[in-house]
Amino acid sequence: MEQARPSVVDIQGLGFSYGEARILHDLTMAVGPHEVFAIVGPNAAGKTTLLRCVERVLSPRAGTIYIDGRDLKSLSARDVSRRVASVPQSHTPAFPYAVQDIVLMGRNPHLGAASQPGPHDVTVAQEAMDELGIRAIAARPYTQISGGQLQLVLLARALAQEAQVLLLDEPTAHLDFRNRHLVLGRIRDLAVRRGLTVIMTVHDPNDAMQYADRVGLVSGGALVALGTPQEVLTADNLGQLYGMPIEVLTDGTRHVIVAGIGS
Numbered sequence: 321m322e323q324a325r326p327s328v329v330d331i332q333g334l335g336f337s338y339g340e341a342r343i344l345h346d347l348t349m350a351v352g353p354h355e356v357f358a359i360v361g362p363n364a365a366g367k368t369t370l371l372r373c374v375e376r377v378l379s380p381r382a383g384t385i386y387i388d389g390r391d392l393k394s395l396s397a398r399d400v401s402r403r404v405a406s407v408p409q410s411h412t413p414a415f416p417y418a419v420q421d422i423v424l425m426g427r428n429p430h431l432g433a434a435s436q437p438g439p440h441d442v443t444v445a446q447e448a449m450d451e452l453g454i455r456a457i458a459a460r461p462y463t464q465i466s467g468g469q470l471q472l473v474l475l476a477r478a479l480a481q482e483a484q485v486l487l488l489d490e491p492t493a494h495l496d497f498r499n500r501h502l503v504l505g506r507i508r509d510l511a512v513r514r515g516l517t518v519i520m521t522v523h524d525p526n527d528a529m530q531y532a533d534r535v536g537l538v539s540g541g542a543l544v545a546l547g548t549p550q551e552v553l554t555a556d557n558l559g560q561l562y563g564m565p566i567e568v569l570t571d572g573t574r575h576v577i578v579a580g581i582g583s
């Protein structure tokens with residue numbers, strides 16, 4: 321009999337409010353190792369809020385989040401950053417650090433108090449840059465690179481952190497067509513090779529269809545569907561989610577989601 325995979329991120333009955341405004345409601349889901357989990361939903365559905373709770377930047381009003389079987393609340397800040405790396409939706413560079421220094425900052429959770437990065441840390445940071453094809457801009461100030469390059473740099477920093485859990489908030493928002501597929505393919509490949517647990521929000525359901533193992537649809541702060549891309553990303557589900565006609569075209573192997581057909 322096949323053994324059930326242990327969950328790395330286990331979210332039970334999560335509720336979150338900003339003041340009086342209830343944003344997330346009784347949200348339960350679990351994600352295992354080697355898994356890419358996509359969160360799909362309209363603007364303001366609560367996707368970023370969910371990621372920020374898993375990152376422990378926000379504290380839930382209700383429910384529990386377990387990371388590797390341990391209650392997230394019980395972990396030290398350093399333990400959290402050794403286990404969970406994230407790439408935010410937006411980031412405004414403040415100081416003109418070199419790209420390689422930003423990536424090296426991903427090693428901070430692994431350094432002793434007041435200790436400097438060593439040769440191993442530099443190698444890990446360089447490998448992360450190679451992984452994403454940005455070694456050529458390593459010496460450039462990160463205030464002087466394009467939005468897409470910045471996204472790759474922040475992703476490289478997260479990889480250099482060598483955390484088991486990778487949280488990505490719209491990881492392809494600024495990327496061109498080629499880089500979008502390169503990055504999503506690389507993320508998938510890393511999940512498989514390194515056993516990472518990836519939770520990412522995506523706006524184009526086609527990205528979830530092509531690259532995710534499982535998908536959660538979020539609407540109004542609740543999880544309204546959960547399953548494989550083909551189970552969840554149906555014309556009916558997506559039509560309801562976005563309030564518009566949607567079709568899923570298929571040649572039997574590949575599935576492409578298109579909007580507005582027949583409207």
Ligand SMILES: Nc1ncnc2c1ncn2[C@@H]1O[C@H](COP(=O)(O)OP(=O)(O)OP(=O)(O)O)[C@@H](O)[C@H]1O
Pocket residue numbers: 338341343361362363364365366367368369370
């Ligand atoms: N700091 C905040 N204070 C109060 N309300 C907030 C705050 N940040 C977000 N919200 C509200 O919480 C809700 C969920 O926002 P969230 O950013 O999680 O949505 P999202 O699904 O990630 O949206 P998008 O796809 O537009 O990025 C929205 O109604 C938003 O206005």
